[in-house]
Amino acid sequence: MISGKQSISDSIFLIQLFILLILSTMVRAQYNVLKDIGDISINLTLAFMLMFLVKSIMERRTFDTKLLKINIAIFLLILIYTISFVISEQAGNWYFIKLMLLFLFILGSIRIKWKPAHIKAIAYLLGIVLIFIFLHWVKLDFPNHKFKSIFTNPNYLAVFLFCMLYFKIIAIKFGSNFERLYFSLLILLNLILIYNTNARSVVVAMVVILIAWIFMKQFTRMYPFLFHIVITLNVVFIILYVGIKSTNFGRLLDKISVQIFGKSFFSGRSSLWEGIMQAGIEKPIMGYGVGINANDVTGIKLTAHNQYLQTFLEVGLVGFAIFVFLLFCIWKLLISRLDSFAAKWSACFFLGILVYENFELTLFQNNYSIAFLQWLIITIGISFSDDTKREEGQHL
Structure with missing residues (x-):
């Protein structure tokens, strides 16, 4: 029973987390209102993952000794950046705090227990976002040069689309026949939109993944x-x-x-x-x-x-x-x-x-x-x- 409750709790956490992640991309939107939403979402995401990390430590979940080196590496990163911050005085306090929280975000991310259902749910969420972007592309009469949708930069849209690909690929593996067809179509839309951003760095990354x-x-x-x-x-x-x-x-x-x-x-x-x-x-x-x-x-x-x-x-x-x-x-x-x-x-x-x-x-x-x-x-x-x-x- 406890295990079931824990699984439901983890699933709710991940859905909430990804809603925040999607909203956080608005920080690079062309409109100030959306930028404010994106900025707030970034801060909430950092706070959200910190709470998850503290909760997982307090629950004393089984510690995987294989993660020890990663934990040591993150601790050393935090240490070197802290020393750098103290002796250089180049950055403001909030800048430094957010960076530390990002390192803790990485630490929290390796403690998340992912299951196929989580990936599929997230793929559906990202699919909705993708469809909106695709329909916007259609409404703009299929621009084929530096398409950026609502974002300030086509390169940002490209890397956002690139990140979406991972979840759809995994979802295909664990989906039904209909879901496999649906996610395959989404991947095709993904690739079409990436091509029309003219983002070379993302194309190079995808070639490396294929190789x-x-x-x-x-x-x-x-x-x-x-x-x-x-x-x-x-x-x-x-x-x-x-x-x-x-x-x-x-x-x-x-x-x-x-x-x-x-x-x-x-x-x-x-x-x-x-x-x-x-x-x-x-x-x-x-x-x-x-x-x-x-x-x-x-x-x-x-x-x-x-x-x-x-x-x-x-x-x-x-x-x-x-x-x-x-x-x-x-x-x-x-x-x-x-x-x-x-x-x-x-x-x-x-x-x-x-x-x-x-x-x-x-x-x-x-x-x-x-x-x-x-x-x-x-x-x-x-x-x-x-x-x-x-x-x-x-x-x-």
Whole structure:
């Protein structure tokens, strides 16, 4: 009886959480009223997850020793960012508190007990949102260039749509025949809308996910090393991207990008990243402090557009190493649970998100609404429980 009550309580919590997550995306809407709703929803989401974390600790749910390294990594992140905040005085108190709450959000997310019914319910919720966006696209006469719907930026809409994909893919696995058809159609709408945003970074992330899935199926022994490969290539890409701008190869890539996406391959990021790297080298150990922006050290009025460079700029090599350690701990846990369908897709999306972070800032404080969704996608596979397998085992 207690277990049943606990299951109902968890289900209600997750539905409420995702309603808040959907509302939090309004922070990037074009209208001030919706922005206010989005901002309030972000704060409520942080408070909501904190209450869940405290509740789960007080209930003394079974502690999974495999989560120990992730907990240590998050504690170290909190520690290094706290030290950075104290000694640098770059950020305000509320900025720092929200960042700490986001780290606790990650800690809470790995304690959520996910079931197929939860994923399907969330997929239905996101399906309603998707249909509204699709109908808006139709009403606007099918714009095929930088479609952004009610949002201020087509790239934001693209990554929001990208996050929706995960839940629909998992829902197909555990749905009825009708649900599989319905969610498949939603995925098709998802892809159509993403294409019409012209967001290259999201397309690259989806290609990485597809490649990762192929490696999982065809090159099983090599798959566990994809994390190391992706992180290494990300660092190499940053260095090469800055260095090839004025070369013949760089000009060729730029021409191809313009022909396919209608955008320059470089788009100002090369100068921005070069400035960030030069500034970072001057303070390589602890960085400039939490809250520092790229425009503070480069004079270019843009964010870093790269999670790795932003982390290096804020908390130096020490903080960057802890950040990579956290990612590695999550990866090791995901690949140890690849018998779970959700964990397989969490691992593939994880790699896609890691590549996406080479172009944007969405895992931490720059974009909370997307950070919430991405961290949930990454961590769902850790504690996902497929009840159908248990039931099948009992019948056998």
